[in-house]
Amino acid sequence: MLSIKNLHATVEGEEILRGINLEIGPGEVHAIMGPNGSGKSTLGHVLTGREGYEVTAGEVTFMGQDLLALAPEERALAGLLLAFQYPVEIPGVSNMEFLKTAVDGIRKYRKLEALDSVSFMKLAREVCKRVDLDQNFLKRGVNEGFSGGEKKRNELMQMMLLEPHLAILDETDSGLDIDALQVVAAGINSMRDGKRSFVMITHYQRLLNFIEPDHVHVLGGGRIVRSGDKSLALELEDKGYGWLESEAV
Amino acid sequence: MSNFIDEALQRLPTETPDWLSEQRRRGRSSWKSSTMPTRKTEDWKYTRLRVLEEGAYLGRAERQDSSSPALTALRDQVKIPELDARMLVFVNGFYSPELSSPTAMDAMEVVHFSEADETQVETIRAHLGTAADRDKYMFTALSDSWLDDGVFVHVTQNSKVTTPLHIVWLTVPQREAFSLSQRLLVVMDAGSEATVVEHFASDGAQQNCFTNGVTELVLGANARLCHYRLHLEEEHALHIGGVHARLDRDARLNSFHLGLGSTLKRLDVVVRHEGNGAHCDLNGIYLPRHSQHIDYHTCIEHARPHCTTNEVFRGVISDNARAVFNGRIHIHPDAQKTVAQLSNKNLLTSNRAEVDTKPELEIYADDVKCTHGATVAQLDDYALYYLCSRGIAREHAQVMLSTGFINELINNLQHSTLGEYLKPVLSDMFVQQVTQRERAE
Numbered sequence: 127m128l129s130i131k132n133l134h135a136t137v138e139g140e141e142i143l144r145g146i147n148l149e150i151g152p153g154e155v156h157a158i159m160g161p162n163g164s165g166k167s168t169l170g171h172v173l174t175g176r177e178g179y180e181v182t183a184g185e186v187t188f189m190g191q192d193l194l195a196l197a198p199e200e201r202a203l204a205g206l207l208l209a210f211q212y213p214v215e216i217p218g219v220s221n222m223e224f225l226k227t228a229v230d231g232i233r234k235y236r237k238l239e240a241l242d243s244v245s246f247m248k249l250a251r252e253v254c255k256r257v258d259l260d261q262n263f264l265k266r267g268v269n270e271g272f273s274g275g276e277k278k279r280n281e282l283m284q285m286m287l288l289e290p291h292l293a294i295l296d297e298t299d300s301g302l303d304i305d306a307l308q309v310v311a312a313g314i315n316s317m318r319d320g321k322r323s324f325v326m327i328t329h330y331q332r333l334l335n336f337i338e339p340d341h342v343h344v345l346g347g348g349r350i351v352r353s354g355d356k357s358l359a360l361e362l363e364d365k366g367y368g369w370l371e372s373e374a375v
Numbered sequence: 376m377s378n379f380i381d382e383a384l385q386r387l388p389t390e391t392p393d394w395l396s397e398q399r400r401r402g403r404s405s406w407k408s409s410t411m412p413t414r415k416t417e418d419w420k421y422t423r424l425r426v427l428e429e430g431a432y433l434g435r436a437e438r439q440d441s442s443s444p445a446l447t448a449l450r451d452q453v454k455i456p457e458l459d460a461r462m463l464v465f466v467n468g469f470y471s472p473e474l475s476s477p478t479a480m481d482a483m484e485v486v487h488f489s490e491a492d493e494t495q496v497e498t499i500r501a502h503l504g505t506a507a508d509r510d511k512y513m514f515t516a517l518s519d520s521w522l523d524d525g526v527f528v529h530v531t532q533n534s535k536v537t538t539p540l541h542i543v544w545l546t547v548p549q550r551e552a553f554s555l556s557q558r559l560l561v562v563m564d565a566g567s568e569a570t571v572v573e574h575f576a577s578d579g580a581q582q583n584c585f586t587n588g589v590t591e592l593v594l595g596a597n598a599r600l601c602h603y604r605l606h607l608e609e610e611h612a613l614h615i616g617g618v619h620a621r622l623d624r625d626a627r628l629n630s631f632h633l634g635l636g637s638t639l640k641r642l643d644v645v646v647r648h649e650g651n652g653a654h655c656d657l658n659g660i661y662l663p664r665h666s667q668h669i670d671y672h673t674c675i676e677h678a679r680p681h682c683t684t685n686e687v688f689r690g691v692i693s694d695n696a697r698a699v700f701n702g703r704i705h706i707h708p709d710a711q712k713t714v715a716q717l718s719n720k721n722l723l724t725s726n727r728a729e730v731d732t733k734p735e736l737e738i739y740a741d742d743v744k745c746t747h748g749a750t751v752a753q754l755d756d757y758a759l760y761y762l763c764s765r766g767i768a769r770e771h772a773q774v775m776l777s778t779g780f781i782n783e784l785i786n787n788l789q790h791s792t793l794g795e796y797l798k799p800v801l802s803d804m805f806v807q808q809v810t811q812r813e814r815a816e
C-alpha cells in the first residue's frame with residue numbers, strides 16, 4: 127500500500143525527517159510514537175503534500191504511484207487522507223457544503239454515481255450519529271467554534287465519508303476525554319475492513335488500548351529508532367522515551 | 376480632455392414639473408461652482424473620474440421597446456420569485472409597465488414625481504433634498520440639476536407593509552454613450568415598516584451608460600426600513616451614486632449594499648441619526664475584479680444621544696482590481712451614550728489587487744463606546760491546503776474560501792430569500808474568475 131524509502135524532508139530549511147523507511151501493507155494498523163519534535167506530524171504533512179514541506183531525498187510509493195509527484199488534492203483522490211491534528215476553522219463555508227464538495231469529487235474520481243442532495247444529507251446524518259456529533263454541526267461553518275473534541279470527530283466524519291485506502295490520524299486522540307476517545311476508537315475500528323490501512327500518530331499508549339496496532343514505530347530525531355509489535359507501546363509507557371534516546375543519533 | 380462640469384450643464388432636463396425648478400436651479404448653481412476632484416481632494420483621493428470625462432456620456436436615455444423578448448428575458452433573470460415582491464422595472468430610466476408587476480398596496484404609495492397629486496407634491500417638496508446634501512456631495516448637485524422626475528415612495532403612519540418593493544433599474548447600451556439620472560425618495564411616516572430593494576442590472580453587452588443615482592430615505596419616529604441596494608450591472612456600466620438617510624427618534628434602518636465591480640463605481644452612503652435612540656445596521660460587500668474600480672464612502676452622523684450603529688463591510692478584490700473603502704463615524708457633542716462599531720475586512724486574491732481602506736472615528740462626546748477596525752488579508756494557505764487534502768481542486772477551494780468570506784454577511788440578511796438568490800450569482804462569478812485565470816495561465 128505505502129512504501130517509504132529513505133525519506134528526507136526539510137521545513138524552512140531545517141531538516142526534520144532524516145531517512146524514514148516504512149512499509150505499510152493493506153489492512154495494517156501502524157502506530158507512530160515519539161517525543162515532541164521527533165517529526166511525527168511532519169511525516170503526515172509530507173505525505174499529504176503540504177506547501178513548504180520540502181522533500182530533499184527519498185521516495186514514496188502509494189498503491190503503485192509516485193506519491194511525491196502528486197498535488198495534495200490528487201493524493202486525496204488516490205485514497206490518502208490525513209486527519210489533522212489542528213483542523214482549520216473556515217467560517218462562511220458550511221460543513222455540509224464542504225463535505226458534499228469533497229464527496230462529490232471523490233465519487234467522480236472513483237467513477238461512482240453522484241449523490242443527490244437528499245441522499246447525501248441522509249448519509250451525512252448517519253455519519254454524524256456514528257461519531258456522536260449533533261446534526262447542527264453540518265450547518266455550521268467548517269470547524270467554526272467547534273471544541274477540540276468536536277473538531278476531531280469532524281475529521282473522523284470526513285474519513286467515514288471519503289473512505290480512504292490509507293488514513294493517517296495525527297494525534298486524533300489528543301484533547302479527548304475518555305468517552306470521546308471511545309467513540310473515536312469505535313469509529314476507527316468500524317472502518318477496519320481488512321483492506322484499509324491506518325497510521326496512527328500518537329503520544330500515548332492509551333489510544334492503542336482501544337485500537338490494536340499491528341506494528342509500533344518510535345520516531346526519534348527524524349528517523350525510526352525502534353519498531354516492534356504492540357508490546358513496544360507498553361514498554362514505552364513504562365520506561366518513557368528516554369531509554370531509546372541513546373539510539374537516536 | 377473635455378470639461379465634464381460644463382458639458383453636464385448643457386444637458387438640460389426636458390418636460391419637468393414646474394415645482395421642481397427651484398431645486399434644479401440650486402443644483403445647477405451648486406454644480407457650477409464645483410470643480411472636478413483631483414488627487415488632492417481627500418474624498419476622491421483614490422478614485423479618478425477620468426473615464427467619466429473621456430467617455431463623453433452626453434447622449435440622453437431613450438425609451439426602449441420593453442415588450443422585446445430580450446428585455447423580458449432580462450427581467451426574468453433579475454426577478455426574485457421567492458421574495459414575492461411588488462416589482463417596478465425601469466429600462467434606461469423609463470418606467471416599463473409591461474415588465475413590472477405592481478400589485479397595489481394601500482399602505483404604500485408609489486408614484487412618479489411627475490404624476491404626484493397635490494398632497495404628494497407637498498410631501499415630496501418637504502423632504503426632497505433634505506437628506507442628500509448637494510453642497511457636500513457634488514454628484515447630488517448634478518442629480519438636482521438634472522432633476523426631471525423621480526420615484527416617490529410613501530408609507531403612511533403606523534402601516535406595516537410586508538410585501539417588499541423591488542425596484543429594478545435596467546440598462547441596455549444605446550448607440551451613443553449616455554447619462555442617466557436616477558432618483559428615489561422614500562418617506563416613512565412615524566411607526567411605519569417596509570422593505571425596499573433597489574436593484575441595478577444590465578444586459579450582458581458592453582454598457583455605455585453613466586448612471587448618477589441618488590436615493591433619499593427619510594425615516595420618521597419609530598419607523599423601520601429594510602433597504603437593499605444591489606449593483607449587479609455589467610462591468611462597463613459607470614455608476615456614481617449616493618444613499619442618504621435621516622433617522623428620527625427610535626427609527627431603525629437596516630441597509631445592505633452589494634457592489635459588483637465596474638470601470639468606475641462610487642457610492643456615498645450617509646446616515647444621519649437625528650433623533651434619540653435611532654439605530655442603523657449598515658452592511659456591504661464589494662467584489663471588484665479584472666481592472667474594475669469600486670469605491671464605498673460611508674458616513675454615519677451621530678447627532679443625538681443613545682443612537683447605535685453597527686457597520687460591517689467586506690470586500691474580495693481580484694486580478695488587477697482596486698477597491699476603496701472609507702468608513703467615517705462622526706459623533707457630535709450632543710451624542711452621548713452612542714454605541715458604534717465599524718469593521719472592514721478585505722481579501723486580496725491576487726498580487727496585483729489593491730485596496731485602500733480608511734476607517735475614521737471622529738468623536739466630540741465623552742460618554743460613548745466606539746470601535747473600528749480594518750484588515751487586509753490574502754487567502755489562507757493552510758485553509759486551502761486543508762480543503763485540497765480532501766480532494767478538492769485548488770481552484771475550487773479558492774472559490775469556496777472567497778465565497779465563505781462574504782457568506783457570513785449574506786447568511787445574515789433579513790430576507791433569506793434574497794441571500795438564496797445572490798449566493799449562486801456570486802459563486803458563479805468566482806468560478807468564472809478562476810476559469811479565466813486558468814485560461815490566462
